Amino acid sequence: MHIADGVLSTPVLVAGIAMTLAGTILGLKKLDDDKIPFAAVLSACFFVASLIHLPLGPSSVHLIFNGLIGLLLGWLAFPVMLVALILQAMFFGFGGIVVLGVNCLNIALPAVMVGALLRPMRHHIPAQLLGFLAGSGAVLLTGIMVSLSLYLSGEAFSKTANVVFWGNLPLSLLEGVISGFIIVLINQVKPEILKGVHSNV
Template identity: 85%
Template sequence: MHIADGVLATPVLMAGIAMTLVGTAVGLRKLDDDKIPFAAVLSACFFVASLIHIPLGPSSVHLIFNGLIGLLLGWLAFPVMLIALILQALFFGFGGIVVLGVNCLNIALPAVIVGAMLRPLRHFMPAQLLGFLAGSSAVLLTGLMVSLSLYLSGDAFLTTAKVVFWGNLPLSVLEGVISSFIIVLLNKVKPEMFKGIQSNV
């Protein structure tokens, strides 16, 4: 899901920076002291999971767990993912510094949207389904946003944008399955996080 520096048009970069700053500010305002350790663990999970890249044109696909993070943390997904993306860009050269705002927006905004849509339903669906929907739908939204970022940067990226979107479809299924297992596990070992979620396992 990382887009490299030097690919996107300036208006796309500026819009990404502005929206990421707003999202991060909102997330930090919601950050309580008791959430810091959990947020740090999820940031580390995102950092490690997204180290394994499959190149896809000027972008790449990898596990991101943004649906899981959005479901658990909401707007905190912005600062959580921004920190991980900064470290990846500095230490491993993934993505880039200039495109950091767009990369964060493309991953964190779907997390917030999916979390907001699914969190009210946690009392009415099995944990497995909740986890799968969170993981798969967030990856699909991220793929759509990455493709849109490329498309808005010029017609030359139209083909690449299509490849990136379709390349994320199998990844969304894998992410959904893994997220499902994680939600079920958390529901068993830390049920206070998911009061009202019923698991069939």
């Protein structure tokens, strides 16, 4: 899901920075002291999962678990993912610094959207289905946003945008299945997480 530096147009980069800044501010306003350890664990999960990636043109595909993070943390997805993306860019060269805002927006905004949609349903549908919808839905939206970012940066990237979108479809199904099992495990081991402990997001 990382787009490399030097690919996107200036308007797309500026819009990504502005929207990520706004999302991060909103997220930090909701960061209570008791949520810091939980947010740190999820940031580490995102960091580790997205280290294993397959190049796909000027982007890449990999597990990101943004659906789970959005479901559990809401707007906190922005600062959680921003920290991990900064570390990946600095230490491993994934994505880049200039494109950081767009990369964070493409991953965190779908997380927030899916979380807002599914969180009210968490007591009414099976845990595995909840996780599947969160995982697959967020990755699918991320694929659309990455493709749109490339498409809006010039006609030269239209074919690449299509490749990135279709390449993310199998990944969305895989992430949905894995996320479903994770939510089932959370529901068995620490069910209070899904019963409202972190619902004020």
